[in-house]
Amino acid sequence: xxxxxxxxxxxxxxxxxxxxxxxSVFGAPCWVSLTxxxxxxxxxxxxxxxGWTFRTGRLGERFRTALAGDVPVAGLAAVASVYRMAVAxxxxxxxxxxxxxxxxxxxxxxxxxxxxxxxxxxxxALLADRDGAAFGIWEGQLATGWEEWxxxxxxxxxxxxxxxxxxxxFYGEVLQWAGGGEGCCEVQYDGAEVVLRSxxxxxxxxxxxxxxxxxxxxxxxxxxxxxxxxxxxxCVAAARxxxxxxxxxxxxxxxxxxxxxxxxxxxxxxxxxE
Numbered sequence: 001x002x003x004x005x006x007x008x009x010x011x012x013x014x015x016x017x018x019x020x021x022x023x024s025v026f027g028a029p030c031w032v033s034l035t036x037x038x039x040x041x042x043x044x045x046x047x048x049x050x051g052w053t054f055r056t057g058r059l060g061e062r063f064r065t066a067l068a069g070d071v072p073v074a075g076l077a078a079v080a081s082v083y084r085m086a087v088a089x090x091x092x093x094x095x096x097x098x099x100x101x102x103x104x105x106x107x108x109x110x111x112x113x114x115x116x117x118x119x120x121x122x123x124x125a126l127l128a129d130r131d132g133a134a135f136g137i138w139e140g141q142l143a144t145g146w147e148e149w150x151x152x153x154x155x156x157x158x159x160x161x162x163x164x165x166x167x168x169x170f171y172g173e174v175l176q177w178a179g180g181g182e183g184c185c186e187v188q189y190d191g192a193e194v195v196l197r198s199x200x201x202x203x204x205x206x207x208x209x210x211x212x213x214x215x216x217x218x219x220x221x222x223x224x225x226x227x228x229x230x231x232x233x234x235c236v237a238a239a240r241x242x243x244x245x246x247x248x249x250x251x252x253x254x255x256x257x258x259x260x261x262x263x264x265x266x267x268x269x270x271x272x273x274e
Contacts (some may be wrong), residue, residue, distance in 0.1 A: 025184040027145045027175040029157050029197035030094040030138055032074050032225050034264055035085045039064060039078035041243065041261045046076075048238045049258070049268075050153075050227060071152035087262045089225040090126070090158040091204075092136035093175055094146070098123040101137050105129075129170050130155045131161055133221040136176075150201070154228035157204045158267075159194075162223040164208035168194040171206070224257075225266050232270035234254060 036042045043064065046052050052066040052073070066074040079085060095101040098116035105127050106112065113134070117124030122140015129135070142149065161167045168187065172178060177196065178187045186197045196204035229235045238248055239258045247265065249256035255269045 025142075025198055026183050027094050027177050028094055028146070028196070028203050029091045029094040029155070030142055030146055030149070030153060031136075032157075033088055033092065033136070034074065034076045034089050034260075036076060036078055036087055036260075036262045036264060038262055039076060040099065042076055042078075045239070045242045045260045047245060048242045049235055049244065049260075050229065068152040071147060073153035073155075080269060086134070087264050088134065088138050088222075089264055089266050090134055091223050091225060092124070092138045094142065095137045095139050095175065098125050098137055098139040101125070101139075101174060102127065108170055108173060110170070110174065118158060127178060129161075129221070131167070131221040133165075133167075133223055135223055148200075150203075156202060156225060156226045158224045159204070159206045159221070160224060161208050163208045163241050164192075164194050167206050167208070167221075169173060226255075227266060227268050229268050229270055232268060235268050 034042065039062065039131060043054050046066065047054070050068075052068060054064040054066055054076070056064060062078045064076040065072050066076060091104070102112055102116055102125050109130035111128045113126045113128060116123045116137075116139070119140075122138055124136060126134065126136050154194040159167055159171075168177075172187060175185075177185045185203070188195045188197065195202055197208075223232050232249075232254065233251075236246055236256050236258070239260075240246060243261035245259045247257040247259060249258075254271060255267060257267050259265050259266065
């Protein structure tokens with residue numbers, strides 16, 4: 001399952017490696033992966049919509065590494081049907097120890113779907129928080145370095161959940177946010193959202209509606225991956241032309257929610273990532 005591997009670009013895998021380790025940016029998103037049923041359709045779609053190219057991972061024809069230029073930026077895996085997994089984009093967070101992170105998640109009511117498993121030069125696991133939102137963790141070296149990854153394909157992630165405060169406590173404890181140590185993330189409260197920053201950049205948000213409101217029972221908690229594009233109308237048009245669906249977008253808006261031909265949801269935003 002090398003879609004879980006945020007490393008090994010040179011070794012033809014799809015999880016993140018380089019000289020920068022997860023110790024330097026722990027708690028921050030460091031990779032994103034797509035679980036799909038139709039790899040060829042996904043390749044054609046994301047080539048047209050995001051301009052990516054692809055290469056095959058060493059684990060076989062079911063796996064691809066997406067490249068922006070020559071920089072690995074995401075993993076794709078056609079395993080949704082084989083392993084009965086949801087078709088979805090999933091963020092992976094950098095951690096110093098996968099074992100310790102999984103233990104903290106379990107202690108706080110989270111669940112473990114896969115792992116931790118070894119994917120040299122690192123280890124990965126797929127988890128879910130106590131409200132069911134799936135996320136991954138990665139311990140090890142990062143693909144081309146965290147800053148280069150973010151520059152090549154600017155990405156941020158937003159958790160849509162029922163209770164932002166409760167979620168922030170869970171992730172803060174599990175991923176060791178705001179611990180004060182070198183490399184850890186900073187947490188701030190911004191209106192209706194909890195904002196996660198790393199190295200001065202906004203890398204994640206947790207949203208549940210206006211602060212002080214009661215939790216919304218109609219929300220299905222999930223992490224939404226946001227990609228930055230130069231031309232949003234062209235991106236939306238390409239998505240429509242290649243079998244995708246426009247879930248939400250208005251002319252003049254800087255952000256659109258799309259689904260790919262297999263139904264995986266993601267957001268594209270024109271301009272700087274937020």
